[in-house]
Amino acid sequence: MSTAPIGILGGTFDPIHYGHLRLAEELGERLRLEEVRFVPSGTPPHRSAPAVTADHRLAMTRLAAADNARFSVDERELRRAGPGYTFDTLKELRSNLGDARPLALLLGADAFLEFATWHRWREIFGLAHVAVAHRPGFPVERWTERMPEPLAREYSGRLMQQPLAIHLAPAGGIIVVPFTALEISATAIRDMLRAGASPRYLLPAAVLDYIRSHGLYS
Numbered sequence: 001m002s003t004a005p006i007g008i009l010g011g012t013f014d015p016i017h018y019g020h021l022r023l024a025e026e027l028g029e030r031l032r033l034e035e036v037r038f039v040p041s042g043t044p045p046h047r048s049a050p051a052v053t054a055d056h057r058l059a060m061t062r063l064a065a066a067d068n069a070r071f072s073v074d075e076r077e078l079r080r081a082g083p084g085y086t087f088d089t090l091k092e093l094r095s096n097l098g099d100a101r102p103l104a105l106l107l108g109a110d111a112f113l114e115f116a117t118w119h120r121w122r123e124i125f126g127l128a129h130v131a132v133a134h135r136p137g138f139p140v141e142r143w144t145e146r147m148p149e150p151l152a153r154e155y156s157g158r159l160m161q162q163p164l165a166i167h168l169a170p171a172g173g174i175i176v177v178p179f180t181a182l183e184i185s186a187t188a189i190r191d192m193l194r195a196g197a198s199p200r201y202l203l204p205a206a207v208l209d210y211i212r213s214h215g216l217y218s
């Protein structure tokens, strides 16, 4: 049985786009992840309600992940009543997968800067590593200045220089991985659709076909 790490990419995926997919692909490769699980969030604790239903977001995420053998989609947050906390998801995954399997929570750098506002965020390090994707040229050295003090402290204590070090422990490290920046956001895609502009090539064609055939975001 493989013991390679499993990556977790949470998001509203409202809709899923190539920014999410490149993050999953590049970190999957760089970190030699066994699997990247996309976990669409239910009622997100951090933000306003998604623009379309959970079933639509799930269907689009499945379409986007379908042709990649490393990708899978995990519905657990959509099936849970109440706020979908990442802490609870990781705790469940940990009990399903056992104590030894390395888990890596994949985050964009923007999401990591907010991390200290998350429910039980410190305890997340007891359940998973945190892998932060940053853009080339991003000034990582001065980055800690933008973090709130408690996050900066965890960051400097947990930072691992070698990304593949996450294979050697089940949880607890932070790694920063450069990746190809794509200036794509779901907000911009929703705005384009509302304005009647084309978001083609910002997201998979199958997802755009789904959006059009269900009349979403218009």
Ligand code: ATP
Residues within 6 Å of the ligand: 010, 011, 012, 013, 014, 018, 019, 020, 023, 106, 107, 108, 109, 110, 111, 133, 181, 182, 183, 184, 185, 186, 187, 188
């Ligand atoms: P919205 O515009 O609705 O806020 P979003 O496009 O930022 O949505 P989310 O579902 O909120 O997407 O993001 C989930 C995760 O994907 C976060 O960790 C976020 O940092 C990351 N992410 C989103 N867009 C990109 C992108 N273009 N490149 C890299 N990571 C991204």
